[in-house]
Amino acid sequence: MLINDGIPTKEDLAKVMPSPERLAAGPVSIAECFQNIPCNPCVKACPRNAITMPNSINDTPQVDHENCNGCGVCVGKCPGLAIFVVDMTYSEEFALVKIPFEYVPVPEVGQMACGLNRSGEEMGWFEVEKVISGGKKNKTYTISLKVPKDLAMEVRNIKVGGYK
Amino acid sequence: MKQIEILVVGGGPAGLCAALAASSLGAKVLICERDDHPGGQLVKQTHKFFGSEKQYAGDRGFQIGEMLLEKVKADENIELWIDTTVLGIYEDGIVTCEHDGEHVKIKPERTIIATGAAEKFLPFPGNDLPGIYGAGAVQTLMNVSGVKPAERVLMVGAGNIGLIVSYQLKQAGVDIAAIIEGAPKIGGYLVHASKDVRSGIPVLTSHTILEAYGKDRVEGAIIAKIDDKWQPIPGTEQDIKCDVICLAVGLSPLTELCWQAGCEMAFIRELSGHVPIVDDYLETTVPGIYVAGDVSGIEEASSAMVEGRLAGLSAAASLGYGKEEAPELQKAAMAELDELRAGPMGERIRMGLEKVAAKGGAK
Numbered sequence: 419m420l421i422n423d424g425i426p427t428k429e430d431l432a433k434v435m436p437s438p439e440r441l442a443a444g445p446v447s448i449a450e451c452f453q454n455i456p457c458n459p460c461v462k463a464c465p466r467n468a469i470t471m472p473n474s475i476n477d478t479p480q481v482d483h484e485n486c487n488g489c490g491v492c493v494g495k496c497p498g499l500a501i502f503v504v505d506m507t508y509s510e511e512f513a514l515v516k517i518p519f520e521y522v523p524v525p526e527v528g529q530m531a532c533g534l535n536r537s538g539e540e541m542g543w544f545e546v547e548k549v550i551s552g553g554k555k556n557k558t559y560t561i562s563l564k565v566p567k568d569l570a571m572e573v574r575n576i577k578v579g580g581y582k
Numbered sequence: 583m584k585q586i587e588i589l590v591v592g593g594g595p596a597g598l599c600a601a602l603a604a605s606s607l608g609a610k611v612l613i614c615e616r617d618d619h620p621g622g623q624l625v626k627q628t629h630k631f632f633g634s635e636k637q638y639a640g641d642r643g644f645q646i647g648e649m650l651l652e653k654v655k656a657d658e659n660i661e662l663w664i665d666t667t668v669l670g671i672y673e674d675g676i677v678t679c680e681h682d683g684e685h686v687k688i689k690p691e692r693t694i695i696a697t698g699a700a701e702k703f704l705p706f707p708g709n710d711l712p713g714i715y716g717a718g719a720v721q722t723l724m725n726v727s728g729v730k731p732a733e734r735v736l737m738v739g740a741g742n743i744g745l746i747v748s749y750q751l752k753q754a755g756v757d758i759a760a761i762i763e764g765a766p767k768i769g770g771y772l773v774h775a776s777k778d779v780r781s782g783i784p785v786l787t788s789h790t791i792l793e794a795y796g797k798d799r800v801e802g803a804i805i806a807k808i809d810d811k812w813q814p815i816p817g818t819e820q821d822i823k824c825d826v827i828c829l830a831v832g833l834s835p836l837t838e839l840c841w842q843a844g845c846e847m848a849f850i851r852e853l854s855g856h857v858p859i860v861d862d863y864l865e866t867t868v869p870g871i872y873v874a875g876d877v878s879g880i881e882e883a884s885s886a887m888v889e890g891r892l893a894g895l896s897a898a899a900s901l902g903y904g905k906e907e908a909p910e911l912q913k914a915a916m917a918e919l920d921e922l923r924a925g926p927m928g929e930r931i932r933m934g935l936e937k938v939a940a941k942g943g944a945k
Contacts, residue, residue, distance in 0.1 A: 421767045424775030424785045453772045454925040456884070457632035459640035475634050476925030497630035497640055498773025521753055521781075538782035555645065558630075575780040578752075 425536050426450055431571070436483040445488025445505035445514070449479040450574075451498060463495035490516045493560045494552045504570050513570035514547060519559040521578040524549060532577035533563060541573050542566075546581075586612040586661075588897050589677055589690035591668045591839060594622020595883045596875025596890035597696035598650040603894030603911075604694075605659035607904030611894075612688065613654070614666040614679055619726075620654070621647030622698055624883060626721040628753070629746055632771070633884035636918055643883065644725075671843045675870065692870050692897040695840060696890060699833035699854075699876035704738065707793040713800030717747040717830035724754050732826030736803050737761040740785055742770035742882075744830030748778050751828075759822045762789040762805055764812060771927070790814065794827055803827055833880045840877065843868050848941050852934030853879030859941050863896035863912065864889060867942075872897050879934055888918045 420426045436446045449460065449469070458475040468485035469492060471477035479501075490503045493516050503516035525531045525546045533541040548562035565573045588604050590597045593615030601611045619625055627643020638646045654660050666681040677688040701716040703709070715731065717739070723729040735756055737748045740763035748758050761778065766788045768775045775785050792804040792814060807818035834855040841847060845858040845866040857879050858866040865872050874893035875886035892915040899908035923931050 420772055420776070422787045424768060424772060424779035426776065450776070451773060453927070455632060455771050455773075455927050456634070456922045456925055457639060458634050459630075462635060462640075474924055475921060476928075495640060496773075497632050498771065499777050500773040534780055534782065536776065536780050538780050538784075555641075557642070577782070 440483045441506045444507050445503050446483050446486050447503045449481050449501045451478050451500040460492045460496050463492045493518050494558045512564045513567045515563050515565050517561045519561045524559050525581040529581040531581050533573040534575040535572045536574050584688045586690050588692045590694045592696035593620030594698050596886040599887045599890030600694045600894035601660050603891040604898040605657050607898040609898035609903050610659050612661045614663050614668050616667045618665050626725040637884035671839050694872045694893050696874045697836040697877045702832045704831050706791050711800045714827045717743050720828050734824045735826045735828050736822050736824040737828050739830035740768045745770040745774035758783040759824050761785045763787045764790050835877045850934045850937050852930045864893040885922050891915050
């Protein structure tokens with residue numbers, strides 16, 4: 419369980435997962451934030467006001483998946499690095515997964531990186547499609563990874579270094 | 583003898599915010615900071631802070647520290663003494679310190695004690711071997727001095743400090759064998775834990791360290807699973823090879839000055855030790871002595887900053903500054919503290935503060 423080992427369960431994830439219809443309609447953000455902690459930068463980050471906390475900053479983020487267009491601004495702003503964007507419409511074979519990343523070296527576009535799941539297990543090698551720097555102050559990179567569709571809800575990190 | 587309206591002891595997040603708030607109402611402030619670089623623990627915090635924008639959430643701790651320090655340096659009402667250790671506080675209100683190699687006496691009209699906390703240690707065989715560090719020391723080596731402290735670390739403690747320092751070690755290229763935690767649940771924020779786990783760092787709850795071993799320094803540790811009475815379960819021992827064992831097993835408020843000043847103190851488990859009894863405005867039972875930050879109970883840096891602001895406003899207001907604006911500003915700070923503590927993660931703090939209130943302090 420998440421509280422014992424830090425790994426969200428299927429039940430945890432089901433609570434924050436966009437509908438299959440919404441996933442089929444284009445990129446959308448998924449906030450894997452399950453604990454009521456005092457934190458709200460994601461609310462301010464969203465240019466479409468699609469993330470809300472109705473009662474207090476101790477709420478977990480409520481993402482309006484219909485309003486969210488998957489721009490990914492929240493990915494680099496979440497202090498907990500808990501928000502990801504998944505685009506199931508990227509191509510016939512691949513989904514695009516946007517992952518917050520704060521390690522060096524940062525992979526380059528076109529390189530292959532080893533993807534990791536929520537338990538830190540290696541899931542295979544995937545092409546880096548895009549790298550966005552958070553800038554001098556924010557410093558968090560957003561890495562877009564081309565992932566086979568059946569792994570799009572598994573891959574949530576990349577292994578540092580060894581890119582090829 | 584140095585005369586000053588408000589003396590702030592400690593230039594960490596609480597102390598810097600206390601000084602800025604007091605100055606904003608017009609009071610003259612002196613900060614005494616033991617280190618040569620003010621900012622306290624903020625200096626070493628490379629992760630983004632939680633909270634709301636009012637507590638600079640989303641900025642990294644060291645960035646917040648730099649920003650506060652720049653404001654303090656630019657503030658004509660604030661004098662900042664670095665490399666200055668406060669040594670004592672006496673019944674006539676005189677505070678003594680070591681400053682520029684001299685023994686200096688200070689006569690403040692108000693004193694805000696913002697001395698922070700010290701790390702707890704853990705008893706186990708072999709815990710005196712070289713290579714056993716507190717998490718704070720590891721962070722100082724890494725993030726202040728630029729020294730890679732280890733090749734492979736066993737982290738003890740899955741509170742926020744253990745989780746965050748493990749992440750920072752991993753960022754510095756250090757391998758983390760595991761984060762072990764005696765409690766059955768992760769104590770820190772789960773997003774920090776998840777971030778560690780998906781980077782390949784296992785978090786093992788209900789686990790303890792039985793011993794550290796090594797000839798001249800740490801070469802490894804024996805860990806084991808524990809039962810619900812915190813007793814090791816035979817047969818669950820694991821041999822973990824590592825060159826550093828990092829202890830992140832909690833903090834104790836640094837309250838020596840409060841004791842010496844004669845503040846009424848109480849042992850409050852939820853606040854992690856002996857803390858001074860305070861009122862709603864963070865004034866202790868000794869009139870004119872205020873506290874802010876971890877010295878009044880272990881909490882997050884965001885709360886320390888707001889407490890600093892509240893103590894600074896209150897000390898300045900008690901000197902007659904900000905008659906118009908102070909009450910509103912104090913109320914806003916209290917509301918922010920309530921908000922930060924409102925969730926389930928603030929329950930421990932709320933219980934602790936209730937006990938303080940029951941002893942005649944805050945309502």
